[in-house]
Amino acid sequence: MTDLERIRLAMLGGAGVGKSSIIKRFLFKTYTDKYRATVEDLFSREYDLGGVTLKVDILDTSGDMELSAMRRLSIATAHAFMLVYASTSASSFQCVKQCFQEIREQRADYQNIPIVIAGNKSDLANTHREVRLEEVTDWVYCELPRLRAKVLECSAKEDQNVTDLFKTLLSLSRFLPVGSNNDGTSGLKRRSSAYVSASSSRNKNRNASPSVSGGKKSSLVEAVDPATSCGDAKLKPRSRSLIRRVSRKTKQQIHNASDDCNLQ
Template sequence: MSDYERIRLVILGGQGVGKSCIINRFLFNKYCNKYRSTVEDLYNKEYDLGHMTLKVDLLDTAGDMQFPAMRRLYIATAHAFLLVYSVTSAPSFSSIKQCFEEIRENRTDYQDIPIVVAGNKLDLTASHKEITIEDVTEWVYCELPKLRVKILECSAKDDINIKEIFRNLLSLSKLIPKNDTTDVSTGLKRRSSAYVSATSKGKRRAESPLPEKEKPSGSGTGMSEGNHLAKPRSRSLIRRASRKTKQQIRDAQVDECNVS
C-alpha cells in the first residue's frame, strides 16, 4: 500500500434527517437543533495509521434535488457513501432508496463501493418510530444485490453510534481493521470548496517559488555534478555580466577601426 491515500466520503439523504448534525457531532462534538439548509460543506481529516497517511474528504450535500448536475458529480467522484434517513420518517427512508438508485445509475461499480445506511434521531423513538432496523435490513439484504454495506441506528443529539458510522466506513473501505482502536474523531478540519482551492494554489506557489519557465531542467545546464540543482544566478550578477559583454563588444569594434 502507498504511503499516502485520499478518499472522498459523500453524505446523502433527504431534507431535515440530520446529515449536518451527524457531521457536526463527529467533528466538533456539538449539536444544534436549528435547521439550516445545506448546499455543500466540505471537511477534511487526516489519519496517521503508522504505515500510511490517510486523508478523508467528507462532503455534506443538499437534501433536495435542486442541483442534479452537482449530485451526479458527487456520486461519480465518491469512494464511499453515507445514506442518512430519520427513524421517525417513512418518507426519509424512501429518499435514501432514491439516492441509492442514483448511485446504481451513475456507478457501474456500485457493488464494490462502501456504503453505510444510518437511521438518525434514535433519541425520539420512545414516542415515535416509523422505520425499524428490520425494515432497512429487509430492503438492503433482500431487495438489493450483494453490497459492501453496514446498517446502524444513531442519534446526533445524544451522540449514539456517531463514531461507529465513520469507523465502519473506513473498515468497509479496508483502510483500517474491523477491531482497530484508532480515534476516528481527531484531526478534522472544516474547509469550504473555495478554501481548499485557494490553499492548494498557495501551497503550489510555496513549493515552486520559480515560474515554470525558470525552473531548472533535469537534463539541462541547471544540473551540477551529483544531480543537485544549481543555485539560480542573481539578477544583479546577470546584469553585470551583460554590461561587461556589451563593453567587450564595443572595445573590439574600436580596435578593428584603429587597425584599419
C-alpha cells in the same frame, strides 16, 4: 516520504435528516437544534498510518432532491457513501432509496463501494418511529444483496453510534480492521485538518474556516474521532497560505469529476 491514501465520503439523504449534525457531532462534538439548509460543505482530515497518510474528505451534500446535477457530481467523485434517513420519517427513507438508485445507475462499481445506511434521530424512535430497522435491513440484505453495506441507527443529538458510523465506513474501506478493539496499538497519528465550505467557494472573496491541528500520537478511537484528542481546546486558525492552498485544491476536486475514484 509517506504514501498518500485518500477516501472521499459523500453524505446523501433528504432535507432535515441530520447529515450536518452527524458530521459536526463526529468532528467537533457539537450539536444544535437550529436547522440550516446545506448547499455543499467539505470537511477534511489527515492521519498517519505508519508510512501511509490517510486523507479523509467528508462531503456534506444538499438535502434538496431537485439539485440532481450537484448530487451526480458528488456520486461520481466519492469512494464511500453514507445514506442518511430519519427513523421518524418514512419519506426520508424513500429519499435514501432514490439516492441509492442514482448510485447504482451512475457507478458500475456500486457493489464494491462501502455504504453505510444511517437511521438518525433514534432518540425519538420510541414515540415517533415511522421506519423500522428491520424494514431497512430487509431492503439492503434481501433486495440488494452482494453490497459492501451496513445499517446502523444513531442519534446525533444524544451522540449515540455516531463514531461507529465512521468506524464502520473505514472498516468497509479496509483502512481499519473489522472488529478492531481500538486499544491504541495502531500507532495512528493525526496530521492535520481543514474545513472548506464548497458552497461559499462560488464567491470570489470566500473565507476559509478555522481548522484543527494535532501533533501527539492518538489511539485508534482518537484517530477515527478527532474531537477526542483535542478536548475542549478552542479551534486555532491555520496560516493563511496553507488555507489558500487547501481551499484551491478542494475547490478543484469538487468541480472536476474524476474517473479515477475507485477504491484501491
